[in-house]
Amino acid sequence: MQIAKDWENPVRAKLAAGKPVIGATITAGCVEMAAQAASLGFDFLWVEMEHSPVTLETLRNVVLATRGLPAVPFARVPSVEAWMAKRVLDMGALGVVFPFTSTPELAQLAAASTKYPPKGIRGHGSGLATFRWPAEEGYPDFADRNVMTITMVEEYRAVEKIDEIAATPGIDVIFIGTSDLAFNMGLRGDQTSPELHKAIDKVLNATHKHGKVAGRPAFNTAMVPQLVSQGFHFLQAPAEVKMMAEGAKYYLDALGNVANVSKAAY
Numbered sequence: 001m002q003i004a005k006d007w008e009n010p011v012r013a014k015l016a017a018g019k020p021v022i023g024a025t026i027t028a029g030c031v032e033m034a035a036q037a038a039s040l041g042f043d044f045l046w047v048e049m050e051h052s053p054v055t056l057e058t059l060r061n062v063v064l065a066t067r068g069l070p071a072v073p074f075a076r077v078p079s080v081e082a083w084m085a086k087r088v089l090d091m092g093a094l095g096v097v098f099p100f101t102s103t104p105e106l107a108q109l110a111a112a113s114t115k116y117p118p119k120g121i122r123g124h125g126s127g128l129a130t131f132r133w134p135a136e137e138g139y140p141d142f143a144d145r146n147v148m149t150i151t152m153v154e155e156y157r158a159v160e161k162i163d164e165i166a167a168t169p170g171i172d173v174i175f176i177g178t179s180d181l182a183f184n185m186g187l188r189g190d191q192t193s194p195e196l197h198k199a200i201d202k203v204l205n206a207t208h209k210h211g212k213v214a215g216r217p218a219f220n221t222a223m224v225p226q227l228v229s230q231g232f233h234f235l236q237a238p239a240e241v242k243m244m245a246e247g248a249k250y251y252l253d254a255l256g257n258v259a260n261v262s263k264a265a266y
Helices: 008-016 031-039 055-065 082-090 104-113 125-131 139-148 154-158 162-166 178-184 195-210 223-232 241-254 257-265
Strands: 021-024 044-046 072-076 095-098 148-153 173-176 213-217 232-239
Touching: 008 021, 021 031, 021 072, 021 154, 021 241, 031 044, 031 055, 031 154, 031 241, 044 055, 055 072, 055 082, 055 125, 082 095, 082 104, 082 125, 095 104, 104 148, 104 162, 125 139, 148 162, 154 162, 154 178, 154 195, 162 173, 173 195, 173 232, 178 213, 223 232, 232 241
Parallel strands: 021 044, 021 232, 044 072, 072 095, 095 148, 148 173, 173 213, 213 232
Antiparallel strands: none
């Protein structure tokens, strides 16, 4: 069955309506776990290819496993490279997360990498993507309308250039990698530092000024309403393995087994 011309990426549609979205992070090479996450109500899957062993083949299987499920598959690539974006898009990802997009030039490259000419530089070889997204209008037009570009602020030099980065046409989301930014600022990952929060506020203000969506990680459930009220509408939930561990803790706590299990692991 073909996808109708009026179909819109539901993540993009919700954000355009001013609603927040949240995605589950996929780090294990387990398609079953990814399919479960895609069925639970998350808006998207953040398939982690920078900090995990997830391969292109695994990504492809995850993409296929999302057919008929609510969550849209996105992929974080290891760096801002056109060929990396091309490969995950040709596997059927409908969004690319670019880490360390620290200069206006890298922001421009990220935006161009997700669009076909003349809007961008994406190469055409979309047979597998077409199988996942059999668009009535043809895949290139469908992709240029629906693929999302998410760039990450993870270095202070990006904060210093944030007005130029956020003004880049074709970028949908400016996502603050708060942990890496805190390390880059010499804070050893300290999320409570006033210096870090000042940098976050600067990025948030520039993002909204230029009409982009602001994103950041939600490390726990208590953070979600707070972040949304601050103006962050694109949220990354923890990895599936962490959520599994947190769910298991309720059962282990009931038997007093958590400490014993933790000690046995070392």
